[in-house]
Structure formats: C-alpha cells, structure tokens
Amino acid sequence: MTQPFALGGNILRINLADRAVTIEPTAPLNARFPAGMGVNNWLLLNETPLGKEPLDPDNPLIFTAGSLVGTMVPTACRMTISCKNVLTGGFGAANAGGNFAPELKYAGFDHIVVTGRAKVPVYIDIVDSNVTIIDADDLWGKTTWEAEKALRARIDRPTLELLSIGPAGENMAAAACIIVSRTRSASRCGVGAAMGSKSLKAIAVSGSGALHVAEPEAFMTESLAMQRYLMGVDTTKNLRKFGTSTSFEAWNKLGSIPVRNYQATQIDLDEADAIATAVKEKHYIEKAFGCFACPVMCSQYQRVKAGPHAGTRGEKVESQDYWDFGGKLGISDPAAVLALSELCTQLGLDNTNATNPIAWALECFQRGLLSTDDTDGLELEWGNVEVISQLLAKIAYRDGFGSLLADGSLAAAEKLGRNSERFAMHMKGQDLAEEMRVFKGWALAIAVAERGGTHTQGGPLTERMPLEPDLSMQRFGVPTAFDPTSYEHKAELVIYYQRFHNLLEIMGICFYATYWCGLQMMGPEEAARLYSLATGDTKTAEELMAEGEKILYLQKAFNMRHTTFDRTSDYPPERFINEPATGPHAGERLERPDWDKLLDEYYSQRGWDLASGKPTPENFRTVGRPDLA
Amino acid sequence: MGFSTILARHGRCGACNLCALACSFHHEGAFGRRNSSIEIIKDEREGEVEIVIFDGAQDDRKPCDGCANEERPLCVQWCPVGALSVKRS
Numbered sequence: 001m002t003q004p005f006a007l008g009g010n011i012l013r014i015n016l017a018d019r020a021v022t023i024e025p026t027a028p029l030n031a032r033f034p035a036g037m038g039v040n041n042w043l044l045l046n047e048t049p050l051g052k053e054p055l056d057p058d059n060p061l062i063f064t065a066g067s068l069v070g071t072m073v074p075t076a077c078r079m080t081i082s083c084k085n086v087l088t089g090g091f092g093a094a095n096a097g098g099n100f101a102p103e104l105k106y107a108g109f110d111h112i113v114v115t116g117r118a119k120v121p122v123y124i125d126i127v128d129s130n131v132t133i134i135d136a137d138d139l140w141g142k143t144t145w146e147a148e149k150a151l152r153a154r155i156d157r158p159t160l161e162l163l164s165i166g167p168a169g170e171n172m173a174a175a176a177c178i179i180v181s182r183t184r185s186a187s188r189c190g191v192g193a194a195m196g197s198k199s200l201k202a203i204a205v206s207g208s209g210a211l212h213v214a215e216p217e218a219f220m221t222e223s224l225a226m227q228r229y230l231m232g233v234d235t236t237k238n239l240r241k242f243g244t245s246t247s248f249e250a251w252n253k254l255g256s257i258p259v260r261n262y263q264a265t266q267i268d269l270d271e272a273d274a275i276a277t278a279v280k281e282k283h284y285i286e287k288a289f290g291c292f293a294c295p296v297m298c299s300q301y302q303r304v305k306a307g308p309h310a311g312t313r314g315e316k317v318e319s320q321d322y323w324d325f326g327g328k329l330g331i332s333d334p335a336a337v338l339a340l341s342e343l344c345t346q347l348g349l350d351n352t353n354a355t356n357p358i359a360w361a362l363e364c365f366q367r368g369l370l371s372t373d374d375t376d377g378l379e380l381e382w383g384n385v386e387v388i389s390q391l392l393a394k395i396a397y398r399d400g401f402g403s404l405l406a407d408g409s410l411a412a413a414e415k416l417g418r419n420s421e422r423f424a425m426h427m428k429g430q431d432l433a434e435e436m437r438v439f440k441g442w443a444l445a446i447a448v449a450e451r452g453g454t455h456t457q458g459g460p461l462t463e464r465m466p467l468e469p470d471l472s473m474q475r476f477g478v479p480t481a482f483d484p485t486s487y488e489h490k491a492e493l494v495i496y497y498q499r500f501h502n503l504l505e506i507m508g509i510c511f512y513a514t515y516w517c518g519l520q521m522m523g524p525e526e527a528a529r530l531y532s533l534a535t536g537d538t539k540t541a542e543e544l545m546a547e548g549e550k551i552l553y554l555q556k557a558f559n560m561r562h563t564t565f566d567r568t569s570d571y572p573p574e575r576f577i578n579e580p581a582t583g584p585h586a587g588e589r590l591e592r593p594d595w596d597k598l599l600d601e602y603y604s605q606r607g608w609d610l611a612s613g614k615p616t617p618e619n620f621r622t623v624g625r626p627d628l629a
Numbered sequence: 630m631g632f633s634t635i636l637a638r639h640g641r642c643g644a645c646n647l648c649a650l651a652c653s654f655h656h657e658g659a660f661g662r663r664n665s666s667i668e669i670i671k672d673e674r675e676g677e678v679e680i681v682i683f684d685g686a687q688d689d690r691k692p693c694d695g696c697a698n699e700e701r702p703l704c705v706q707w708c709p710v711g712a713l714s715v716k717r718s
Contacts, residue, residue, distance in 0.1 A: 070660055071650075072654070072660060072707070102662075145674075158662075158663065158668060159663060163655070179675070207666075209663075210653060210660055210661030210663075211659055211661065212659045212660075220654065224707065227647075227707070286676060287643075289642065289643050289671075291645070293646060293650065295647065295709035297643045313674070314674070315673065315676070
C-alpha cells in the first residue's frame with residue numbers, strides 16, 4: 001500500500017507477554033477517524049477490556065505521533081500517549097514534545113500499541129520495520145537519565161531517540177510519567193505507571209524513511225511564511241526569551257495560583273517578583289532550545305551557578321513547576337524549583353501528580369491530622385526543600401510514608417481518614433495543577449475535562465488577555481472571552497477551546513504556537529491550510545473543529561464505559577466552592593448555584609442530558625458515531 | 630550561483646532540526662533526517678549542540694551541494710536563529 005501523505009503509514013502492535021510483534025497499515029482506521037489522536041482514542045476505546053483495573057497488563061498503552069509530525073509545520077512534534085487513567089479509571093492521555101514522535105514516523109509508524117506484561121524487564125528497539133524486544137534487567141532501577149545514558153552507550157546509530165520511565169514508573173506510582181528525549185515529559189494520568197505495569201523500561205527508535213506531502217511546493221511556501229510570521233509575534237519573542245516560567249509572576253498578580261495546597265491564591269508580590277527577576281536576569285537562563293520543528297523555542301536551558309543547588313542544570317522548567325513547587329509547597333528559591341524539577345525528571349515523576357499529594361500531606365501536618373509518627377519522622381513544613389526532596393523519592397520508590405502518597409491525594413485521604421479528604425485537591429480522582437476560583441471558563445474546562453483535572457482540554461487563556469468585545473465576538477462568537485470572573489458565555493468559549501485543543505492534538509501542533517496562548521498566533525484557519533496542503537485531505541477550519549468535537553465523543557464514550565462519572569463528577573472541590581480567593585479577586589469562589597447554572601449551559605450547548613451530564617444516543621448520531629452510544 | 634559552503638554557528642543553534650528537514654526536502658522532496666546532509670547532535674545535559682554538515686565522505690549520507698539550484702540554501706532560509714549562513718568560495 002502506498003504511504004499516505006504526511007503519515008508513517010503503520011501501526012506497530014507489541015504484546016510483551018509473548019513478545020509478539022505485528023505491523024498493520026494505518027489507512028483503514030484513518031479512513032474512519034482523524035489521524036493521530038482520533039485513531040489513538042478509537043484504539044483505546046475499542047481495545048481496553050471492560051472491568052479491568054487500570055494497571056492490568058491486558059490494557060493497551062498507545063503511543064501516537066500527530067498527523068503533521070515530522071513535516072515542517074512549525075512545532076508539529078507532539079506525541080500523545082494514552083491508557084486507562086491510573087488515577088480516575090477513565091480516559092487517560094499525556095502529551096510530550098521532543099524528537100521521539102517524528103523519528104517514529106520516519107521509522108514508518110504512526111502508533112505503537114503495547115499490551116501484556118513482559119516476564120522480565122525489557123526495552124523495545126525499533127529500527128524501521130525491524131522491531132526487537134530486549135531484556136533490560138540491568139536498566140531496571142536506574143533513573144531516566146541513567147537509563148538513557150546506558151542505552152546511548154549500547155546503541156550506536158544516528159538519529160537515535162529514546163523515551164523511558166524512572167523508578168516511579170517501575171514502582172507504578174500514580175504520579176509516574178514518561179520522559180521523552182531526556183528533557184520532555186509526558187505527564188498526567190499515570191502513563192509512566194502503565195508503562196511500568198508492562199515491565200517496559202524504555203523504547204528506542206531510529207527511522208531512515210521520509211514523509212511526503214500532497215502539495216510540496218505550496219506546503220513549503222506556506223510553512224515558511226507561518227514560521228516567519230510566528231517569529232515576529234511578541235508572544236513568540238517572550239517565550240523564546242524567558243520560556244513560560246516567568247508567567248508565574250503575572251498569574252500571581254491576578255491571584256490565580258495554588259498557594260499552600262490552595263489555602264490562598266496569591267503569594268507575596270515581592271516574593272513573586274524576586275523569583276521572576278532571578279530567572280529573567282539570566283541568573284539561570286543560558287539558552288533557548290526548541291523541540292523538533294519548533295521555531296518558537298520556549299525551552300530554556302538553565303544552570304544554577306552558586307548556592308546549595310549549584311550544578312543543577314537542564315531544560316524545560318515551566319510556569320506550572322512554579323505553581324507546583326513555588327505555590328503549592330511554598331518554596332521561594334527558584335534554584336530549588338529547578339533542582340526539584342530535575343529530580344522529578346530523573347525519578348520519572350509527573351511534577352503535578354507528585355506535588356499535590358505532598359501539598360495535601362503538608363496541610364494535614366499543619367492541621368495536626370498527621371504527625372511525625374505517620375511520616376517516617378519527617379517534620380512536614382511548607383517550603384522545606386530537603387523534606388520535599390525526600391518525599392518525592394519516597395513516592396517514586398513507594399518507601400514508607402511515600403507509599404501512602406504514591407496513589408494520589410484522594411487515595412491517600414481515603415486511606416488516612418481523619419476527615420482529610422477535604423484537603424485532597426483533585427478532579428475525578430486526578431490531582432490538580434490549577435487554581436480554579438477566579439477564572440470561570442478556566443474552571444469549567446478543568447472540571448469537565450474527560451481525563452480529569454486539566455486545563456489542556458479546553459482551558460481558555462483568553463480570560464487573561466486584553467481583548468475588545470467586538471474582537472471577542474469575531475473570534476469566539478461570544479462577547480466575554482476576556483472577562484475573568486464572568487460566567488456569561490463561558491460554556492461556549494470552553495467548547496470552542498475543547499475542539500481547538502483536540503484539533504491541535506490530531507495534528508501534533510504545540511499549543512504554544514497557536515492562539516491558545518496568543519491571539520496573533522496560529523488559529524484553526526491557518527492550521528487547516530497547512531493540514532490540507534500536507535495531507536491532500538482538503539478541510540476547512542470548521543470541518544477540522546468538527547473533527548476535534550468527535551475526539552471528545554470518543555473520550556466521553558470511554559468514560560461512559562469504564563467509569564460511573566456523571567454530573568456530580570463535574571463539580572469542583574469543596575474548597576473552591578466554600579473558601580474565597582485572595583489577591584485582586586478576593587472573595588471570588590465557585591458558588592454552587594452559579595456552578596449549577598454553568599453546567600446546565602455547558603450540557604445544553606451540546607444537547608446533553610442535564611441530569612446525568614452525558615450525551616444522548618442522538619448526540620452520538622449527530623457526530624457520526626452512533627456505534628459509540 | 631557558485632558552490633556555497635555553509636557556515637555553522639553551533640552556539641546559536643536551538644536544535645529544532647528545521648535545517649535538516651529543509652535539506653531533506655532539497656534532496657528528495659520529502660521530510661526526514663537520514664536523507665539530509667545535516668545532522669543536529671544535542672547534548673541535553675550540557676545544553677550544547679553540534680551541527681554536522683556531511684561533505685561527501687560519509688557513504689550513507691547525501692553530501693551538501695550548497696543548494697546549487699536555490700537562490701539561498703534552504704537550511705539557511707529555514708534556520709530560525711541565524712545559526713547557519715553562506716560563505717561564497
């Protein structure tokens with residue numbers, strides 16, 4: 001069969017239990033579902049057996065490169081990794097940049113579907129269509145960096161790309177992530193634990209193939225024009241100069257960061273300014289790097305030159321890391337944030353899912369619900385870097401008190417009791433990264449996200465952007481896209497961004513090149529032009545947004561099959577309902593009558609059942625998938 | 630157009646690989662890394678990059694021809710950080 005435009009062309013299936021490897025063409029499924037994320041979500045839905053625990057070896061773990069990945073579309077490098085969510089039992093997915101996904105396509109694959117549990121630890125080695133499963137006893141127990149170093153010493157060939165899990169994944173901690181290209185992380189939903197449950201330590205890939213596009217010359221012209229345009233936009237210039245880390249200060253000014261396990265929403269302004277200044281004035285930032293095909297280059301290489309964390313160095317410390325370590329845990333030293341973030345990378349820990357249970361424990365300790373009798377003798381103080389460092393390691397190794405925290409804050413609270421559940425900040429069982437009280441569209445997206453507690457499935461950043469009402473109408477069809485505390489029309493805005501985010505995941509384009517983060521950047525129209533020229537499948541922006549909608553139905557169908565989620569699962573934690581925000585929006589909270597109304601609007605916009613919060617069979621018919629109802 | 634030598638400023642390179650992809654397009658009209666005359670080798674630990682431009686000595690690599698049929702070499706056109714430039718010989 002001819003290789004389809006812009007695609008690797010094949011699905012690689014590996015059952016680790018019997019080391020069986022099969023290869024099948026992607027085309028039949030591409031004809032039915034959007035390439036990349038669409039096929040990924042269908043495979044997950046269709047092939048995850050009912051009634052199994054998330055870490056059952058029969059469940060599939062699916063690696064997917066976006067449909068434009070490997071071409072020259074700016075930032076098209078993203079990989080989606082899906083599994084049954086270890087924290088929620090429902091739909092799970094994590095996304096990462098780096099170089100692995102394009103290399104996978106050059107090897108001829110769009111997806112890898114891994115099932116079964118290997119009898120001994122293994123890694124998978126892919127060299128084009130030659131796929132081998134190799135014993136990895138000697139790698140088991142190593143950190144992600146140690147494992148990658150050992151594999152690079154062992155495998156001598158050009159364009160070698162790697163992903164791996166660390167001790168957290170091996171020990172199946174719910175906070176385990178998968179580290180890609182050493183510096184990028186596929187985090188959330190416990191994807192690293194799913195990989196550990198298969199005794200799969202790493203995947204290596206090298207591809208000698210190349211991707212053709214439908215209209216080469218026009219595609220090159222359009223892609224180069226888009227690259228040059230993006231490079232002239234202020235948002236790009238700021239991202240390249242400072243990454244996302246310094247936006248921590250702006251978010252703090254708005255009173256929208258999680259402070260000490262969400263007990264407040266703003267830290268002292270001078271303290272936040274000191275953190276941002278230290279990073280901005282190049283005490284730490286040395287150079288900007290891009291992921292594959294990315295001219296934005298938001299990944300800052302940082303180095304700590306002095307003080308207790310001297311020698312710490314590495315890439316990709318994000319604003320969210322400052323929410324996790326700076327806000328939630330009370331650490332004010334940016335060098336410590338870098339050091340702890342690097343520690344998480346080595347242990348293979350998702351910063352958010354690791355820090356949230358720690359924040360819960362710190363608050364329990366603060367309130368006398370935990371004592372040193374429970375914590376292996378550790379005094380759990382806010383901002384104590386040494387103690388937090390020990391707790392991260394304890395989670396990764398399920399050591400002592402860490403074993404209580406290793407399954408997330410909800411599971412920890414259920415085990416501990418003592419009325420500690422009110423301090424477990426989660427959605428649908430997955431730990432939160434985000435403060436939700438101030439920005440109402442942001443809150444709605446996080447609350448209804450199918451993977452549980454995430455802003456990357458519809459969270460609008462427009463509520464933080466200056467935007468005239470007429471431009472808001474023109475772009476989003478609503479007049480309030482910029483109004484943070486208003487509930488009006490936020491359901492429509494969230495639906496818009498849910499579709500847009502899914503559209504970007506289909507293509508593998510990074511959100512940071514799009515008007516998710518800057519309204520001058522790539523929108524659905526521009527993405528549609530590049531998609532059409534690359535694939536030959538001519539689509540309008542509206543048609544691609546409709547494809548994004550179908551993705552959401554695949555995820556919803558998964559949750560309807562595997563969970564009991566209903567309308568009650570779409571309510572925020574009680575703390576956000578009862579305890580007000582601090583800072584410039586002091587007093588804001590998600591009052592229950594307002595939230596009831598917002599959910600009604602959200603479900604009504606889609607024609608879903610108001611009582612259950614679920615789509616009807618008619619809804620599934622409307623999106624062309626009556627079989628999923 | 631005469632033969633062009635590509636000058637690489639390794640310290641500027643952000644390792645995005647757009648040059649390598651543009652080069653592969655020049656050679657084959659398709660996007661890949663192994664059909665390119667450029668390989669980007671990145672040391673993530675130390676934050677360093679080496680831009681390797683194959684000159685014909687490597688059997689399995691297409692040698693750089695300076696994009697003789699182009700007004701400017703594609704890698705130079707596509708580099709978003711000015712890490713590549715042309716030296717006329």
